[in-house]
Amino acid sequence: MTRHADAGDRTSDPLLQPFQLKSIQLRNRIVSTSHASMLDEGGMPLERYQRYHEEKARGGLAMTMVGGSAMTSPDSSWGGGQLDLSSDRIIPHLQQLSARIHAQGAAVMCQVSHLGRRATSFANHWLPVVAPSRIRETRNRAFPREMDRSDIDRIVADFADAARRCVEGGMDGLETVTGGHLIGQFLSPRTNQRTDGFGGSARNRARFGLMAHEAIRKAVGDDVAVGIRFVIDEGVSDGSDVEDCLELARLFEREGHIDFFNCIYGRMDTELALTEDNMPGMFQANAPFLGKVEQFRKETRLPLLHAAGIRDLATARHAVREGIVDLVGMTRAHIADPHLVEKLIRGEEDRVRPCIGASYCLYKKVNCIHNPTSGRETTLSPTVARAGEPLKVVVVGGGPAGLEAARVSAERGHVVALYEAAPKLGGQILVAASAAERKDLIAIVDWRVRELEHLGVPVHCNTYADTDAILAQSPDIVIMATGGVPDLEWLDGAELCDSVWDVLTGSVAGKDDVLIYDGTGRQPAASCTLHLARQGKAVLLATPDDSLSIEMPYTDKSSFRRRFAELGVRSMTDMRLVRVSRRANGLVALFRHELTGAETEIETKQVVVEHGTAPLTEVYDDLRGRAANRGVTDPRWLIARESGAERTGRAPGTFDLHRIGDAVASRDIYSSIHEAYRLCSKL
Template sequence: MTHANSTRTKDPLLQPLSIKKLKLRNRIMSTSHACGLHKDGFPQEAYQAYHEEKAKGGVGLSMFGGSSNVDIDSPSIFQQLNVGTDAIIPHFQRFSERMHAQGAALMCQITHLGRRGDPYAQDWLPPIGPSPIRETLHRGIPREMDEYDIERVVKAYGQAARRCEEGGLDGIETLASGHMIGQFLSPKTNKRTDRFGGSLANRLRFALMVHEEIRRNVSDDFVVGMRYVVDEGIDGELTPEDCVAAARMLERAGAVDFFNALYGSMDTSRSLSEEVFPGMGTPAAPWVAAVGRFKREVGLPVFHAAKLSDMASARYAVSEGHVDLAGLTRPQIADPHMVAKLMRGEEHRIRPCVGAGHCQSPHRPKCLHNAATGRELTMGHEIRKAEKPRRAVVVGAGPAGLEAARVLCERGHQVQIFEAAPQPGGQMLLAASSWRRDLISTIEWRLAELEILGVRVACNRYMDAHDIMALDPDLVILATGGIPQTGFGHGDDLVLSTWDIVGRQVKPAGDVLVWDNTGRHPALLAAGAALAEGARVQLATIDTTVAQDLVYPESTRWHKEFAKVDLRSQGHMRLTSVTRQGNRLEATLLNELTHESERRLVDQVVVEMGTLPMDDLFEELRGRAGNKGVTDIHALRDLKPQPRAAEGFELHRIGDALASRNVHAAVYDALRLCSVS
């Protein structure tokens, strides 16, 4: 028996699961989410291709349409689908055909946002809910629903389910956590005194009516489940016992065929980023035990996804009987072929999800370090071999350089990669500190891939133009990164960079002012490092508040970290000068709201302004390069090969060697340039 066959036979993740007449080929799923690829509210070509890649990669069940809206007073406020019209049916039909052809099942989540709606979005209709209680996160104050509203919405759910079945889907799930069904169920959001409020049975009445109407509109074979909260957490009022009791009522009524278990609330940034979608810095699989306790109390299959970040976590959850189906949603954004790799016995080659939350940014579903995800129509996830191998030299072994080397190797080119520092990683060696240490996996995975491809990074190798020319390259990629920019104005020679503090080049001491001009991580990492060393830290930012350039799981985490130590930041502050006052420093900050200046006497001033490209080597080489170091940006955008000069080597810069940006931009530079080189 081959290793791959042995893996398929023994691995609990690769065992089939049957629900009614639906047979799933394995225990791995992708849960519903708003991937941001919709067009006109429908899952069209890009949306389908994104999910189809997971089906090609072996997933058993792909759910889609996170928060697909059943009626118009549930507006699209975070790029949802519109399942409230028959116009979606043809898109569903094509979608299901594509997924089924690849062996995967397909389901949609349908919902009404209730109080989460935005009164100023889409059709400018007021949000509705069981009670007029405002949600902190989405800010709308709902109108209390009357019986006519309830009847209308119940019917809308039934019609949405019908459209899903007519579209060829295998099933649906409703959402009973935070959205309308959950708002009726929770005493936190349901203060009614009629037949829909008060007792647990009364609060569950709306859910039972919705599912009864759904059953009337679909066939007996159509699978109907519920995204279901098993514990509302510290911000909620539904206890685990309440959740079990309600689940048993749903089960006895024949309302659902499975529960897709959630933990926590979703009405604040903290609860959403720590409980429902826990990310970097939180333990792996934090709610599996709670879900397992719930599963032992019900008789239906239970699904779950919440930081099941890798196959090991998922395997534990399934093998220990905590879940029947493991949701590896964000991990499949990082690597949609992870199941296929597992089946081939290549689990070690799965690109890891580091939990950075970049896939939850406005640029969703872009993975921090897989630039092909969400670009399936143009890039694809498979690297094509080059027609003619070339001698390629990559200088710099941060994320951009390592990705360039990996892609060029996959293309079949002869690659050499050099790093001036003692070890690869670039800025990621600084970034992967504190609660963000998982970031280092973006480097470790690429190093492992390069080792498999037969390439080792040559460290402690500072390359000059003569060194590179001696290698007689056809292609030179400079990923030399940047150096900290600290040139804010008068006295910039007196300040430290965030790299000095985070990299432990300078020990923070006394009163330390950290001034942030980017809204990114470095200033916050420096402030945290200074606090850890016992310094008295002041934090000021040019923005309204700190972490303004970050996605909400990251910004929320930073705000929490600083709240725990009572570090308060001051916004709208511009650093204008630093001068010596004896053995101390006087920093002058301009309040951009009042235009008044204030002076602060401190021991150290730490400045974060991003980086400037290290371009000395580029300037040395460009005169000798056939393309003069010019990257044709139109060819780059269109994923076409760069114009070839008649003589000389081709020279390009990528990542922070070009401009100060994030990791995704760096690996995207490398992927789109090198995949056609």
């Protein structure tokens, strides 16, 4: 069945022009591509999964693609977080999902895949992993069994059955995926060392994928759009280079069973390959593979889609206007702002919440580092509702928590004032963004500053709001978002040490020989390490954890570790810092091994410590006795789904007091923004 989008407001913007893809009339050129959201329940797309995709459809995109790595077969599981297309049980749930998407005027497709060697033998059905050849993947670690002809025939039939279920479920089309998945494992000489009719030449390596697509086409008919997420260059000497990928692409085109290419680059068999050569994060430039796609476009004839680090509408517009792609995937950008197309149509492009490439959504799927409602649509409304009556809200602190608290309170219709003791808004983000790899974090601050200007919220920088100043405002609500300061109180000899903040902000220079102690496993110590190593300093990075960067998204972890290796950074794990003291012309740091208790002394010129923050609570503590709620935020009320005013019995002339972000405890940016949104959407 052909699905038609609402006509909407059409302008000369290339992104807002309709596009015909097979039988689907797409209302614009912006799509969200398939990804593993981890919102399924037992492989079924139930309410959480449906609401997540429905919100993007409501926000105006042309098409959302579901089912990242959706499994065709029982032996295609990586242990959870995939749609299960291996039985008819999924069909009614797909029907509900597609009906919701179509009701919003958007199209919906599903990715259909077999993981091959990327699957696991140690979860779900505990089946042996199969692959074209017996070659282990570094990242997912399974030792596969080489497929025989019965495996090939079975899985080809599974592809066809999965595709049929998608169509019966109301999907407008589907795509398979090469990359590191089974079809791609057959295509690449790195993973296909067969000597039969399925290995060797490009035609033989393509045979399995061609068989799968022929079976899919027979199962779904000629009118259904079928595409392939296709690697256009593996980027390694022993893999498929540009010419080999083009030869493979022409084979698929000539067979006539596919209708579009969804172009991807690189590999995904190691964490580093996945993050730097496939799903680019903060260490990579915006849209790093567009040039490769442009080369591919010149040699192929089918419509092209591409999504890889296209974070902003200007880059997306360029890709469509210059004819590099027909459809542009803004997948992570939609996690940041599911309403970005609607804002574009309204002429509010400057109000789109920006994707900054932090890849938090790949770490805590699918939570955006600064959109707390993404993936939580069943518990947090993606749009802020107006309050029943306006209140006077005083927010103290202009870091991420305070900025979000002020923004959401103003969206609710409250009268808001924001006070920040420092000369600039941003709090700890200003420190984080001073590191080269994390400079784009500043967009979290910039967007909120613009939103506060749009909402008319008065902001008072260089203003220390003490108890008297706050009470003079006669507030109804006081929100303390005062953050924290580097926590060194626990350390014997802390007065001899510097903090990561000191070094990254330039208030303290790095010496030639530096010991950095990372007590969190987060980005600050790693950023400081690179900052000093690039200056030619000899850096030793020590941590009490069993590995470096343990709390980071894998995208950051692998990229930091690569650069540590390139710069010759030394490291120690399982080592807890106990004491720092002076010795001769330098310092000596005493460490205790976490496993053995053995003590080790390290001599150095400088010790830099990262151990999170200690909350600043002086004004909060002073206000607690005067607040109607005694400064207590009931966690049961906070996490309840129903919005509405807090039940405190507050008398006229009194105020409620709440504390959020690092003013409570040292956490991360997402936690601060999520806490602020959740609280203030109820006030």
